[in-house]
Amino acid sequence: MDSIPANRRLWNRISSAYQREHDPQIGATPRLWGMYSIPDAHVQALGDVTGKRVLELGCGAGQWSRALAAEGADVVGLDLSEAQLAAAKASMGTPCYPLVQGAAEHLPFADDSFDLVFCDFGGLSWAPPHRAVPQAARVLRRGGRLVFNVASPWFETCYDEATARVTTTLHQDYFGLHTIAEGDDATSYQLTYGDWIRVLRAADLIIDDLIEPRPDPGTRNGYNETDPPDWAHHWPAEALWVTHKT
Template sequence: MKADHYDEFAASYDTENSGSLLNAWYERPAMLRLAGDVRGRKILDAGCGSGPLSVELRDRGAHMSGFDGSPAMVELARGKLGDDVPLVVADLAQPLPYADDSFDDVVASLVLHYLEDWEPPLAELHRVLKPGGRLIVSVNHPLARPFLFPDEGYFGTRQFTDEFEFAGQPGTLTFWHRPLHAMSDAFAATGFSITSMAEPAPSPDTPTELLPPRIASGERSAFVSFLFFVLEAR
């Protein structure tokens, strides 16, 4: 799927993203916890979308830059971040318009699972990171799809399509499933070491009405949706 496919429903996606369980109360809080204290750090938001993660990191003292393949998403992000945060339209599957060793951290929030081949984009993100810099990643959990569709199997790398509704507007997204070992192999092949991996619970501040019943009742504390990594550039 080309990133500019998001142009068709950018505004409704942004509206949904701002308050949904999976984005606002689960994925984004987890990314911020993993990032920790970012004051004074130069951070690239790779696949920034409409900019909500960049806003949070900037407000915590980071010096942000960002790019996305969707011009409509970049315009929405500019509306949130103003002119002080440099944002460009760029494709993660192509060479990036940044010098070597430019950033302390890169955040890649729900981006890599759109790509069939991870190694070229990971190599580019490694290039723009300073030695010892961090790449903080969230992706579809590799067990989620096989759990819901066991006939599809787990070990292959394959494409699949899901239908969504974003603030009342339908949208179709195409992803690539890959098993955990394929993820770790791609990280290792491009010079990254895994320093932590997380399967978090939703934020404790999540409105109860948004939680699945078994989480809201306290029977369970978490669910399988996304998988999170903190990687170090060797």
Template sequence: MDSIPANRRLWNQISSAYQHEHDPQIGATPRLWGMYSIPDAHLHALGDVTGKRVLELGCGAGQWSRALAAEGATVVGLDLSEAQLAAAADAMGAARYPLVQGAAEQLPFAADSFDLVFCDFGGLSWAPPHLAVPQAARVLTRGGRLVFNVASPWFEVCYDEAASRVTTTLQKDYFGLNSIAEDDGATSYQLTYGDWVKVLRGAGLIIDDLIEPRPDLGTPNGYNETDPPDWAHRWPAELLWVTHKP
């Protein structure tokens, strides 16, 4: 299934509204992971990036890329949407870095080009993982790391489409997780724990850690309604995978 054209159209349509709603939070502080804006300093997923060649898959308006470039990384921001890339270019400031239009499942880079490939609800949420993960592994150097944050399958199977909120009730089959129909024909992707392991190992990657970010009580979800409000304090809402290429 080629989801690239529809996903590109969707993100071009929603880019302005998305950045207007979310940039004040995610753009204000560097290195914030996921729906609950948990600092990387608490999760220790990326580590020191000084002097590293870094690729962000689905950079959006460049909040992460901008911060890592300022820390001394050589960053490339990749995104499918030209509207998102325009937002990144407008916000770039002094810490300048290249922006490339492309898809995570068709990376336009040579093998062994990067020391770190990462995303936070970016390319690995909006590209088929069985295609995108091997591409990420291909462009990594030996010893290079793939680090990415995606929604937990728990979150997905408890999401009530009709009510537009996450609940404490199972709403769909866990073993049916794969592609998810989004607005205007776009597609996002979600795997079970076991399928993520198969995809990562199949690409030749070593899994170093699986972090399930747990927000403190009272931490708001900036993207989804949840019932109860502290859903993610009780059950894992996100998976932060830390892997490397041997």
């Protein structure tokens, strides 16, 4: 299944509205993970990036890439959408970093090019993991790390299509998780915990940690409706995988 053309069209269409809604939060403070804007300082997933060669898969308007470049990382921001890359270029400031249009499942980089590949949703939510994870592993140097945040399978199985919100009832088939129709023929991807482990191990990646970020009570989900509002304080909404290449 080739989801690249439809996903590119979707993000070109929604880029302006997406950035208008979310950049005031994620653009104002560096290193925020996911739907609940959990600071990386709380979970310590990335660590010090000074002097490291870093690739962001699905950089959007460059909120993460801009912050890491300012910390002294040698960053490359990759995104499928030219509209998202235009937003990143417009907000880049100093220091500058390169932007590349491309897909996570077909990375246009040489083997052993990066010390860190990461994404917050982005490339590993919008590309087939069995294709994108081996590509990320290929461009990592030995000992390099792949760190990525995706929606938890719990979150997906509790999503009620009829009301467009996450509830306390199971609505989806856990063992049927794979592709998610996003409208306009676009597709996002989700795996069970076991399938994520198998995909990572097949790419010779060692799992160092699986962080399930837990927001404080009352923390608003910036992207989805949940019932109850503090859903993610009680059940894992996201899975933040920390791995390294053997």
